[in-house]
Amino acid sequence: MNVLLRERPRPDRIRDLPSAWRLAILTVCFGAFMGQLDASITTLAYPALRTGFHASLAAVSWVSLSYLLTLTVLLVPTGRLSDAFGRKLFYVYGFGVFTAASAACALAPSLDALIAFRVVQALGAAMLQANSIALISNAAPREKLRQALGIQAAAQALGLGLGPAVGGLLVDTLGWRWIFGVNVPVGVVALVGGVFLLPCTRERNPGIKPDLAPLRLHAVRWGLLGAAGGYLVLFGPLVLVPVIMAARGAGALSSGLVLTTLPVGFALGASFLKCRAGVGLGLAVAALAGLLVLPFEPVVLVPLLGVLGLGLGAYAPANNAQVMAAVAQKESGVVSGLLNTARSLGTSGGVYLVTSAIALANHSSGRGSRYAFAGLLIVCLLTLAVSVRPSPHAVPDELVDKFPSPLGPQIGPLVRGDDQQRVGDLRQLPRQKRQPREVGQVEREAAHSQ
Known part of the structure; x- marks a missing residue:
């Protein structure tokens, strides 16, 4: 039993490499990408699932809802358990659960079985995502923390944005079962990488009761609100743009090409655009203002969605780094889980805002889209107000891994x-x-x- 609860150290030849921390980040990005990919990949499989299982749309929608709800509920508890028993341990086991559940989903004999396996798959995804930011903050050198968190945020954005396109391609060519089966070989590779490339947990926090003491910190509370707002603004257009393009008579390929500029912009901003959080959100506000008043032409949508992605990509890792710098290492798993919970809630909020706006316009896609972009602009302005708030312990963006001064x-x-x-x-x-x-x-x- 002790062997099962013991983290295996990295081999000496890997630990001593100058790029060892980059290998750890790459391993974490596998989990970040796959977790977000599976959150959105099933939406294109709904027609095939309805036909295959002779089920209604409402019943099929639980293939996605069961995953998202389970993931949201479990992020904080699994983050706390990883603080107690080891972050590397939970990450490796999480990939094992995720991979096995993916294989079970691919072989599901009924819709009820598929939904049940999706719940188990979400458990594995929670063990991955709750640990991702904590593993990065522990593995990356101080001066590289912002860059490392940007790479992880980019991996999540790519997974979220590519999910519908990848799902549609797999369903059209290989069948719906392969949207789950594709996870198996990737999961096996990532599982091996986790064992040999991730560092062991240095400091543990005994106990299994979630410790929400970090929520007493202003930096954590405001940072969580900012994370939720940022992902709401990011995911809203991922739902809205296909509606706009479909109303114009565009096909799925054209819609996908236009929409791809948003997650690609996010990935570029998170990886290469180093600026303060308020500057990134300022770019996002300007892009949303343009989307609110300009015509919905591809020549307009493509650059504005790209700028929106750049701004949100620059904001997300800066906000995450500020939050992680405000807490002790032993609390990083819980706070990482809280951040991912905020993201998940923001993602759900983006879907709700867009669908509510279209319903408010009596399902008129043109007017409803304007309502939706207006709502997204308001949320982005509120998030900007949170990001530029006065802080008694402000941490400069370039020094996000240093503790605030004066000490609190x-x-x-x-x-x-x-x-x-x-x-x-x-x-x-x-x-x-x-x-x-x-x-x-x-x-x-x-x-x-x-």
């Missing part, structure tokens, strides 16, 4: 560089002995040695 509560434990042992809490030390700039670096160096 909830700062992580001080670790001596010579023996890597906890010697106390920063709040309990005399002011002249506090070394806030060295704590995060020492903890990450310890994590890299595993």
Whole structure:
């Protein structure tokens, strides 16, 4: 039993590589991509599922709803358990559950069985996603944290944006079962990568009760609101643009090509555009204002969706880094789960906002689309207001991995560089002995040695 609960260290030859942290980030991105891909890939399979199982649209919709609801509910509890038992352990087991459930979904004999297997698949996805940000914040060097979180956010955006296109392609060529079967070989590769490329958990937080103490921090509360708002604005157009293009008589391929500019812009912004969170949201506000008043022509939609993606991509990792920098390492799993829960709620909110706006316009796609973009603009402005709020412990974007100064509560434990042992809490030390700039670096160096 102890063997099953023990994390396996990385091989020495991998741990000693200068690029070891990049390999860990790549492994985490597999989970980020696959988790978001499976959240949206089933929407194009609804007609085939209705035909194959002779079911109504309402019944088939639970193939998606069961996954999304289970994922949202389990993110925080699995994040807390990973803090207690090991983040690498939960991540590796999560990929095992996700891969096995994907194979079961591909072989499901009935709609009820498929829905049940999707619940199990969401459990595995929760174990992956709840840990993703925590694993990155522990593995990446201090000066590379913002870049690492940007890569992870880009992987999520690509998975979310490519889900409908990949799902449609697989359904048309190989059948609906392959939208789940494709996860199996990818999952096996990622499972092996998790065992050999991820560092072990350095600091654990015993107990299984979710510790919501981080919510007392202003940076965490506002950051979670910002994460929900950002993903609401991101996912809304992913639902709305196909409606706009269909009303214009465009085919699925044309709609997909136009829509692809949004997740691609997000990926580029998250990976390469380094700016403060407010600047990124400013770009998003400008793009949404253009989408609200300009005609829905492809020549207009393509550049504006690209700018919207760039702005949201620049904002998301900066916001995540601010949140993770505000908490101790032992709480990173819970906070990572909270961030992913906020994202999931934002994704659901984007779907609800768009469908409600179209319903409010008596299902008129033209007027309903204007209503939807107006609602998205309002949400983006509110998110911008949150991101530029005054903070008593502001953390510069380029120093997101340093602890705020002056030092406040909830700062992580001080670790001596010579023996890597906890010697106390920063709040309990005399002011002249506090070394806030060295704590995060020492903890990450310890994590890299595993």
